[in-house]
Amino acid sequence: MESEVIAFLSEFTGVKSENISSDTLINDDLGVDGDDGFELLEKFSARFGVDLSPISETYFGPEGFSVGFLVLWPYYLYRRIKGYKPQTIAPLPVRQLVKSAEAGKWVSM
Secondary structure, X not given: OHHHHHHHHHHHHXXXXXXXXXXXXXXXXXXOOHHHHHHHHHHHHHHHOOEOOOOOXXXXXXXXXXXXXXXXXXXXXXXXXXXXXXXXXXOOEHHHHHHHHHHOEOOOO
16 A cells, blocks of 8 residues: 555655655655645545545645735734744654555554
């Protein structure tokens, strides 16, 4: 199953499969983020028959740099000073996709 998931990720990201291992982080090492991350999970679910409904972690941040941030930066700075903590992004290793594909449902690690 691991080689099939790695082949899928290689196809999706364009990264050579020999550069992907079970320890590779999809969001950090492969640079998948934002809408691409959600698209990856949808295609993964369809291809490997994995139920994604149990996902509770956030693995992908927003898509790129927003021009709106330039206008809203004082608001974000104010929230940061007041103690607002931004949403944390959980690491998403290839191993987690392999285990989920084997189980047919999302496996948290």
